[in-house]
Amino acid sequence: xxxxxxxxxxxxxxxxxxxxxxxSQWFDVSYRVARERRGQIALLILGMAAVFALFANLIAPYxxxxxxxxxxxxxxxxxxxxxxDDVSRDLLSRMxxxxxxxxxxxxxxxxxxxxxxVAIGYVAGYIGGWVDGLLMRLVxxxxxxxxxxxxxxxxxxxxxxxxxxxxxxxxxxxxLFARLSRGQMLQEKERDYTLAARALxxxxxxxxxxxxxxxxxxxxxxxxxxxxxxxxxxxASLSYLGLGASPPVPTIGLTLQASREFMLLGxxxxxxxxxxxxxxxLVALNFLADAILEATSPYVRSK
Numbered sequence: 021x022x023x024x025x026x027x028x029x030x031x032x033x034x035x036x037x038x039x040x041x042x043x044s045q046w047f048d049v050s051y052r053v054a055r056e057r058r059g060q061i062a063l064l065i066l067g068m069a070a071v072f073a074l075f076a077n078l079i080a081p082y083x084x085x086x087x088x089x090x091x092x093x094x095x096x097x098x099x100x101x102x103x104x105d106d107v108s109r110d111l112l113s114r115m116x117x118x119x120x121x122x123x124x125x126x127x128x129x130x131x132x133x134x135x136x137x138v139a140i141g142y143v144a145g146y147i148g149g150w151v152d153g154l155l156m157r158l159v160x161x162x163x164x165x166x167x168x169x170x171x172x173x174x175x176x177x178x179x180x181x182x183x184x185x186x187x188x189x190x191x192x193x194x195x196l197f198a199r200l201s202r203g204q205m206l207q208e209k210e211r212d213y214t215l216a217a218r219a220l221x222x223x224x225x226x227x228x229x230x231x232x233x234x235x236x237x238x239x240x241x242x243x244x245x246x247x248x249x250x251x252x253x254x255x256a257s258l259s260y261l262g263l264g265a266s267p268p269v270p271t272i273g274l275t276l277q278a279s280r281e282f283m284l285l286g287x288x289x290x291x292x293x294x295x296x297x298x299x300x301x302l303v304a305l306n307f308l309a310d311a312i313l314e315a316t317s318p319y320v321r322s323k
Contacts, residue, residue, distance in 0.1 A: 052315035059311030065304035080113035103289035114270035126248035132190025137197025145205025204236035238316035249305035
């Protein structure tokens with residue numbers, strides 16, 4: 021009897037999942053990302069990073085400023101899995117806090133760039149005419165300046181720090197979202213469903229929010245994941261150059277900067293720890309972008 025009921029339960033569960041996928045595009049995309057191998061790897065790594073970011077105080081064995089007497093440049097061991105640095109601080113604890121900072125900066129940059137850039141792109145693409153020309157010339161002006169120059173100017177005005185770096189990287193990424201969302205808007209506003217909604221008397225805001233935005237989100241989600249990856253490596257680079265947070269804040273870039281002198285002295289773990297943390301985050305975000313692309317591609321959605 022149990023053998024007969026088990027296939028029925030599995031069939032009902034499959035039908036329920038299929039019904040949710042048909043009703044919600046978000047659920048369908050999330051389902052496809054979770055079933056894709058690269059998506060699973062990305063979600064695992066990013067899930068761990070999110071736990072570190074939220075509960076760093078509980079997970080880290082030591083405070084990131086805590087100095088352990090007689091533990092200068094210790095190699096990896098059971099008590100210090102990533103070893104210790106040049107001032108006797110546990111590198112595992114500092115990397116956990118460093119991942120928290122990287123996640124905060126990347127989310128902050130996307131939270132600034134995504135809504136502003138998408139609003140500019142949607143308005144320019146939907147209205148067109150002189151509004152489109154004016155907004156796109158502004159975007160082109162922002163793109164004309166190299167990212168590092170923009171970062172130097174903004175950080176000079178705002179000052180250095182983790183929050184200031186997030187704001188700077190968000191400003192740099194605004195033109196990318198604006199150009200992408202404008203291109204998507206130009207395509208979607210001439211589709212039959214948009215023309216039908218306009219013929220039925222729907223206003224511009226309703227057409228954009230209820231019809232066009234849903235179909236332009238997948239490429240924006242991919243760009244958001246890539247922008248997070250760029251923000252993480254840019255924050256590390258700025259910290260390495262002394263333009264980000266100041267010591268003893270445990271950013272990945274500052275840890276790399278401190279390890280330069282000791283790399284040739286045999287303290288290989290001092291370099292490996294921040295490089296490994298940075299590489300894992302970048303790989304996970306690029307895998308997530310690839311998985312979203314696969315999940316939203318029209319060539320695989322019919323499978």
